[in-house]
Amino acid sequence: MTYPDTKNKGKGESGGQSAKLSPKEDFSQWYHELLMTGEIIDNRYPVKGMCVWFPFGFAIKKNVYGIIRQLLDPDHQETLFPLMIPENEFMKEAQHIKGFEEEVYWVTCGGTTPLEVKLALRPTSETAIYPMFKLWIRSHADMPLRIYQIVNTFRYETKHTRPLIRLREITSFKEAHTVHATWEEAAEQVEVAIKRYSEFYRRLAIPFLVSRRPSWDKFPGADYTTAIDVIMPDGKTLQVGTAHHLGSTFAKTYEITYEAEDGEQKLVNQTCYGISERCIAALISVHGDDKGLALPWEVAPVQVVIVPILLGDKEKVLEVCRDLLRILQQAGIRVELDTSDERPGAKFYKWEMKGVPIRLEVGPRDIEKGVVTVVRRDAEKLTLPREGLAQALVREAERLQAALYQRAEAFANSRIREVASIDEARAQTEAGVALVPWCEKEECGHQLEDLVEANMLGEPQYKSFSPAACAVCGKLTDKRTYMARQY
Ligand SMILES: Nc1ncnc2c1ncn2[C@@H]1O[C@H](COS(=O)(=O)NC(=O)[C@@H](N)CS)[C@@H](O)[C@H]1O
Ligand SMILES: [Zn+2]
Numbered sequence: 176m177t178y179p180d181t182k183n184k185g186k187g188e189s190g191g192q193s194a195k196l197s198p199k200e201d202f203s204q205w206y207h208e209l210l211m212t213g214e215i216i217d218n219r220y221p222v223k224g225m226c227v228w229f230p231f232g233f234a235i236k237k238n239v240y241g242i243i244r245q246l247l248d249p250d251h252q253e254t255l256f257p258l259m260i261p262e263n264e265f266m267k268e269a270q271h272i273k274g275f276e277e278e279v280y281w282v283t284c285g286g287t288t289p290l291e292v293k294l295a296l297r298p299t300s301e302t303a304i305y306p307m308f309k310l311w312i313r314s315h316a317d318m319p320l321r322i323y324q325i326v327n328t329f330r331y332e333t334k335h336t337r338p339l340i341r342l343r344e345i346t347s348f349k350e351a352h353t354v355h356a357t358w359e360e361a362a363e364q365v366e367v368a369i370k371r372y373s374e375f376y377r378r379l380a381i382p383f384l385v386s387r388r389p390s391w392d393k394f395p396g397a398d399y400t401t402a403i404d405v406i407m408p409d410g411k412t413l414q415v416g417t418a419h420h421l422g423s424t425f426a427k428t429y430e431i432t433y434e435a436e437d438g439e440q441k442l443v444n445q446t447c448y449g450i451s452e453r454c455i456a457a458l459i460s461v462h463g464d465d466k467g468l469a470l471p472w473e474v475a476p477v478q479v480v481i482v483p484i485l486l487g488d489k490e491k492v493l494e495v496c497r498d499l500l501r502i503l504q505q506a507g508i509r510v511e512l513d514t515s516d517e518r519p520g521a522k523f524y525k526w527e528m529k530g531v532p533i534r535l536e537v538g539p540r541d542i543e544k545g546v547v548t549v550v551r552r553d554a555e556k557l558t559l560p561r562e563g564l565a566q567a568l569v570r571e572a573e574r575l576q577a578a579l580y581q582r583a584e585a586f587a588n589s590r591i592r593e594v595a596s597i598d599e600a601r602a603q604t605e606a607g608v609a610l611v612p613w614c615e616k617e618e619c620g621h622q623l624e625d626l627v628e629a630n631m632l633g634e635p636q637y638k639s640f641s642p643a644a645c646a647v648c649g650k651l652t653d654k655r656t657y658m659a660r661q662y
Pocket of ligand 2 (some may be wrong): 614
């Protein structure tokens with residue numbers, strides 16, 4: 176399948192390569208162009224905030240979400256709830272929790288027949304799932320209950336929409352919902368969720384921040400929200416995962432109780448935690464460079480591409496390449512042999528742009544010496560013997576993983592700085608994250624956001640700090656908040 180616009184896009188008139196776009200120079204243009212030329216997302220669908228997955232992008236997503244399933248399946252059960260939520264159930268949330276009534280889409284008729292009861296398209300599924308939890312939970316024995324689903328959800332976003340980042344149809348919304356007998360057990364589950372998300376982003380070689388959101392920015396109906404944020408190439412942050420302690424708020428609204436030992440009905444405690452395709456936006460943005468995508472081995476649809484250098488005895492070169500293809504396939508590696516009639520240089524450009532972790536070049540001289548030229552996407556070039564090549568490539572893949580993480584970590588660390596004053600925080604959040612002393616009083620928090628003109632990501636988790644003066648009121652505090660501009 177060819178996508179005419181993507182093939183020609185990215186090349187100048189001469190068919191050469193376009194002026195190299197760099198994520199650090201002009202992130203937004205680089206990002207939008209790469210989604211097209213990298214055949215990830217086609218943003219030309221005629222509904223605002225709704226996009227099409229190209230097959231290559233979809234293959235990346237399948238591998239990425241395969242990791243999420245691997246991390247959740249040992250102690251969660253995957254399931255599926257309906258897309259549409261009856262108004263009476265949805266409005267319970269709107270009355271009690273005032274979360275999503277401004278973001279929800281409604282279905283009001285079937286064909287030409289008006290519906291008795293309007294149906295909401297799930298913006299997230301608490302109001303679809305929790306009436307069923309009321310039926311499912313009877314006693315202690317039914318808990319802990321841990322389910323998740325990976326579905327599309329719909330939010331009438333009024334801010335600027337952006338592919339993968341701010342959508343009106345979120346196509347790959349992984350939402351987990353858990354039920355516990357006590358508040359403490361639910362709190363433990365929030366920690367488990369953050370640990371699984373941390374493992375997930377580490378396997379994508381993506382560094383991240385973990386913060387407790389300020390009370391005014393938690394999930395509607397939650398006791399607290401812990402969020403995972405990634406620093407994007409332009410220094411703004413992207414919220415790529417959230418875990419919410421819901422206490423018994425939804426249990427009250429949906430009357431979810433269990434019979435305790437003493438025979439009385441007790442309200443349950445709940446959590447929910449979600450990741451969307453923003454994780455793909457982070458993967459593309461954090462590792463991408465002026466050559467295009469750079470994909471970690473574990474999620475790359477094509478892990479190794481073989482480019483024959485057709486000089487001298489062409490048939491011999493092709494025969495050796497086909498042999499290599501078979502050996503690597505048998506070793507379980509996702510490998511392609513590019514026998515198209517483009518010049519090798521154009522092939523190098525194409526496969527680098529698509530983020531292929533390792534390229535093999537095989538020419539007559541390599542064959543003479545029984546070796547292969549190996550080019551890792553982070554530009555490491557080496558020569559390896561054909562003997563034992565598959566194992567050697569897996570080792571190179573591990574080195575690439577470490578190199579990608581180190582490159583990303585160095586960038587992220589360069590964009591975080593501890594500051595003491597509001598002016599320093601303003602300067603730092605122009606294109607980065609400021610770590611600001613904050614006494615945790617709400618009015619100081621609101622003043623901080625107003626005067627710094629950036630968002631509070633909240634209190635860094637798993638870190639402690641020495642006393643410093645709150646940047647607003649001067650009170651000594653060992654508390655800090657991250658601040659940044661957010662997508
Ligand atoms: N419009 C959107 N487009 C893409 N991703 C989004 C959008 N809105 C939220 N997300 C992502 O989805 C994650 C979960 O959304 S949420 O509102 O924070 N949490 C919930 O909906 C809870 N029910 C947990 S599943 C967010 O952390 C964010 O990464
Ligand atoms: Zn203060």
